[in-house]
Amino acid sequence: MIDVKDLCLKVKKASRRLALVDAKTKNKVLVAMSKALIKNADAIMRNNEKDLRNAKRNHLGAALIDRLTLTETRIESMAESLCQIAKLRDPVGEIIEKTRRPNGLIIEKVRVPIGSILIIYESRPNVTSDCVGLCLKSSNAIILRGGSEAINSNIAIFDVLNKAAIEHGIPPNSLAFIKNTDRRIVDELLIQEGLIDLVMPRGGESLIRQVAKRSRIPVIKHYKGVCHTYVDDSADLEMAEDICFNAKVQRPGVCNAMETMLVNVKVAHQFLPRMIQRFRDAGVEIRGCGLTRRIVTGIKAATESDWSTEYLDLILSVKVVRDVDQAIDHIMKYGSYHSDAIVTRNRANAAKFLAEVDSACVYVNASTRFTDGGEFGKGAEIGISTDKLHARGPMGLEELTSYKYLIYGKGQIRK
Amino acid sequence: MIDVKDLCLKVKKASRRLALVDAKTKNKVLVAMSKALIKNADAIMRNNEKDLRNAKRNHLGAALIDRLTLTETRIESMAESLCQIAKLRDPVGEIIEKTRRPNGLIIEKVRVPIGSILIIYESRPNVTSDCVGLCLKSSNAIILRGGSEAINSNIAIFDVLNKAAIEHGIPPNSLAFIKNTDRRIVDELLIQEGLIDLVMPRGGESLIRQVAKRSRIPVIKHYKGVCHTYVDDSADLEMAEDICFNAKVQRPGVCNAMETMLVNVKVAHQFLPRMIQRFRDAGVEIRGCGLTRRIVTGIKAATESDWSTEYLDLILSVKVVRDVDQAIDHIMKYGSYHSDAIVTRNRANAAKFLAEVDSACVYVNASTRFTDGGEFGKGAEIGISTDKLHARGPMGLEELTSYKYLIYGKGQIRK
Numbered sequence: 001m002i003d004v005k006d007l008c009l010k011v012k013k014a015s016r017r018l019a020l021v022d023a024k025t026k027n028k029v030l031v032a033m034s035k036a037l038i039k040n041a042d043a044i045m046r047n048n049e050k051d052l053r054n055a056k057r058n059h060l061g062a063a064l065i066d067r068l069t070l071t072e073t074r075i076e077s078m079a080e081s082l083c084q085i086a087k088l089r090d091p092v093g094e095i096i097e098k099t100r101r102p103n104g105l106i107i108e109k110v111r112v113p114i115g116s117i118l119i120i121y122e123s124r125p126n127v128t129s130d131c132v133g134l135c136l137k138s139s140n141a142i143i144l145r146g147g148s149e150a151i152n153s154n155i156a157i158f159d160v161l162n163k164a165a166i167e168h169g170i171p172p173n174s175l176a177f178i179k180n181t182d183r184r185i186v187d188e189l190l191i192q193e194g195l196i197d198l199v200m201p202r203g204g205e206s207l208i209r210q211v212a213k214r215s216r217i218p219v220i221k222h223y224k225g226v227c228h229t230y231v232d233d234s235a236d237l238e239m240a241e242d243i244c245f246n247a248k249v250q251r252p253g254v255c256n257a258m259e260t261m262l263v264n265v266k267v268a269h270q271f272l273p274r275m276i277q278r279f280r281d282a283g284v285e286i287r288g289c290g291l292t293r294r295i296v297t298g299i300k301a302a303t304e305s306d307w308s309t310e311y312l313d314l315i316l317s318v319k320v321v322r323d324v325d326q327a328i329d330h331i332m333k334y335g336s337y338h339s340d341a342i343v344t345r346n347r348a349n350a351a352k353f354l355a356e357v358d359s360a361c362v363y364v365n366a367s368t369r370f371t372d373g374g375e376f377g378k379g380a381e382i383g384i385s386t387d388k389l390h391a392r393g394p395m396g397l398e399e400l401t402s403y404k405y406l407i408y409g410k411g412q413i414r415k
Numbered sequence: 416m417i418d419v420k421d422l423c424l425k426v427k428k429a430s431r432r433l434a435l436v437d438a439k440t441k442n443k444v445l446v447a448m449s450k451a452l453i454k455n456a457d458a459i460m461r462n463n464e465k466d467l468r469n470a471k472r473n474h475l476g477a478a479l480i481d482r483l484t485l486t487e488t489r490i491e492s493m494a495e496s497l498c499q500i501a502k503l504r505d506p507v508g509e510i511i512e513k514t515r516r517p518n519g520l521i522i523e524k525v526r527v528p529i530g531s532i533l534i535i536y537e538s539r540p541n542v543t544s545d546c547v548g549l550c551l552k553s554s555n556a557i558i559l560r561g562g563s564e565a566i567n568s569n570i571a572i573f574d575v576l577n578k579a580a581i582e583h584g585i586p587p588n589s590l591a592f593i594k595n596t597d598r599r600i601v602d603e604l605l606i607q608e609g610l611i612d613l614v615m616p617r618g619g620e621s622l623i624r625q626v627a628k629r630s631r632i633p634v635i636k637h638y639k640g641v642c643h644t645y646v647d648d649s650a651d652l653e654m655a656e657d658i659c660f661n662a663k664v665q666r667p668g669v670c671n672a673m674e675t676m677l678v679n680v681k682v683a684h685q686f687l688p689r690m691i692q693r694f695r696d697a698g699v700e701i702r703g704c705g706l707t708r709r710i711v712t713g714i715k716a717a718t719e720s721d722w723s724t725e726y727l728d729l730i731l732s733v734k735v736v737r738d739v740d741q742a743i744d745h746i747m748k749y750g751s752y753h754s755d756a757i758v759t760r761n762r763a764n765a766a767k768f769l770a771e772v773d774s775a776c777v778y779v780n781a782s783t784r785f786t787d788g789g790e791f792g793k794g795a796e797i798g799i800s801t802d803k804l805h806a807r808g809p810m811g812l813e814e815l816t817s818y819k820y821l822i823y824g825k826g827q828i829r830k
Binding site: 099112114193197212213216218236242243246250356359363366375388392393402403404405407411412 | 434435516520522527529612627631633635654658660661662665747769770773774776777778779780781782784785786790791792802803804805807808817818820823824825826828829
């Protein structure tokens with residue numbers, strides 16, 4: 001076992017120095033990291049092959065093996081992301097608010113790094129470089145704890161990035177990777193309150209629940225994305241069909257894909273047959289409520305558990321509802337407060353849906369697939385939060401900062 | 416035992432309706448609550464007398480009994496606070512950011528209530544009305560769990576407030592008070608993840624540590640306030656004397672009072688004798704480092720534990736340091752990251768101190784006693800955070816909100 005506390009102390013200490021590194025240096029390092037990834041692509045792929053051989057030996061599924069696989073193109077895309085992050089505005093030092101009090105005190109609210117961030121993730125090796133890039137740009141020290149499936153790939157990528165960082169003046173220990181995959185290390189890490197400021201688990205729901213349950217450090221997370229689209233009786237039904245199709249089919253394996261479609265009873269007879277035919281043509285399995293199954297034949301019955309299931313697959317549950325209120329109640333009861341949409345031409349219903357659906361992202365007449373840091377104009381994202389504290393929705397550089405108050409006086413004392 | 420889960424479900428449900436109550440109604444209720452407190456002052460004081468009798472029977476300390484005592488003036492001040500909160504701007508619904516994406520999507524980032532907030536506090540009964548006022552104004556449902564010492568006072572105050580709320584259209588169960596003081600109820604509350612969105616413990620360090628350790632719900636807190644003032648060699652020494660005196664003596668029992676004074680060695684011989692004499696005249700006990708004790712005689716030696724002690728009393732630890740770097744290192748090693756000040760005329764040293772002291776509030780040439788929601792122009796505060804997630808420093812209405820993204824489309828789908 002490694003000495004977890006000692007490692008965290010070193011990283012925390014480095015974070016104090018990293019907070020003072022200027023934007024120019026950080027951007028230079030990001031570009032150097034990007035180049036180093038390309039230069040070392042062959043070595044990284046050789047290590048990736050070890051992980052792939054292990055994955056096949058352990059009979060891991062095709063989807064997981066796909067997520068794990070590195071190609072030249074994927075490494076180029078990781079390198080390109082680092083260059084993109086270099087181009088983003090540095091959030092650190094931004095003055096968020098400035099006030100002058102009647103007693104002459106000037107109070108500045110200034111953006112500062114959070115400090116040290118622990119990322120616990122599963123199989124995708126690109127998470128290693130994305131998280132390093134975003135944390136470095138926001139001057140946060142980072143501890144990476146990747147899954148055992150991708151351990152050889154992750155170590156190879158990390159070593160390339162860390163070498164480039166240190167060569168270009170980033171304080172040593174600002175980036176750390178836990179090479180030992182012993183699970184007890186995670187438990188040790190999660191009690192380092194005071195040394196680690198934030199934990200972000202990325203992966204399946206069971207991993208995230210374990211982390212949230214055991215951590216004494218604040219955790220930002222989303223467990224799952226059970227996203228809904230509600231087709232109102234006043235919807236443009238052609239638009240509704242395109243939006244629903246996109247939300248389900250364009251990339252079914254991601255958290256902002258639609259899992260349940262809700263349809264107003266007044267348009268269900270008109271809308272459902274064509275919509276479901278289009279889904280079936282695309283290979284989508286439909287699980288419906290009683291009324292859905294009376295309108296379209298040959299549909300499997302949705303069970304109670306279907307309504308709260310994140311399929312991450314070409315499966316869709318469909319329910320006919322009385323009105324916008326019943327749609328909202330369904331979403332608040334079964335949803336995961338990630339991304340939910342209404343398709344409507346009725347302003348009052350749109351306003352009601354926006355006000356009462358308490359999700360991170362609420363859409364009118366657009367696909368839930370837009371919940372993404374890039375699509376929101378944040379340039380990149382370190383994750384999506386369905387928590388209500390600190391950050392909600394797609395998290396970019398700004399969401400990786402805290403703030404502090406700087407108060408300038410001329411000898412003021414309190415009366 | 417009460418059914419904690421059932422209570423939390425009811426409060427969570429009420430919070431959805433409370434989020435939709437308009438500012439006018441909320442302000443009307445706050446004024447009604449204020450009037451009801453004055454009208455029922457006698458009944459509240461009769462209940463307070465029960466608590467005071469118990470406190471004396473249990474031999475509680477004078478400071479605690481003082482905090483517990485309600486007078487007509489104190490009740491008037493609680494009522495006045497509610498009127499002040501009514502006058503503050505409603506943060507709910509504020510559009511924080513609005514962007515138009517190249518694809519025509521309009522993305523609004525809008526302030527919303529956090530949801531349901533649990534306040535766990537100790538003996539001060541005014542916390543009951545302050546927290547109810549701030550949570551109501553920010554449309555957050557509230558569960559109050561007050562200490563047993565003030566239970567009769569708190570129930571009396573809460574019942575008056577809750578009656579006024581319900582009479583004026585606030586959804587029932589938006590305000591809840593746990594009347595049973597069984598400690599196991601706290602443990603039950605702290606696992607209601609999903610039903611309670613935020614826990615704020617207010618009280619002594621041991622209470623706060625217990626809550627932070629056991630909670631599965633996000634906690635915002637400060638454990639203690641070990642605040643420093645560093646007197647630089649380039650300080651205006653008269654100004655330094657006034658600032659240090661104010662920071663220690665004006666109200667020693669609060670978290671933003673100075674506990675350690677750091678003095679640059681170059682001015683220590685000039686500064687310390689007069690300063691310490693002034694402290695002694697005010698009844699302050701000094702505990703000094705070796706050099707302090709050589710400069711001024713008759714001073715008790717500070718032990719290692721003194722440097723991290725929050726005295727909350729007329730006691731001060733004093734250390735002579737080599738330069739601003741040693742002052743910063745001391746603060747980062749022993750401090751609580753609450754409020755720290757430098758007194759200096761040297762701009763470079765001020766800039767260094769502001770950048771490197773990673774506390775919620777960092778002062779140049781002013782007393783740390785200004786760390787307070789009112790003094791910062793927030794109108795009121797629900798607490799002070801030394802955490803780095805969500806909110807840092809004094810927390811007012813804005814800090815009691817989250818946000819969500821509202822996205823307006825015209826049928827956009829993701830390519």
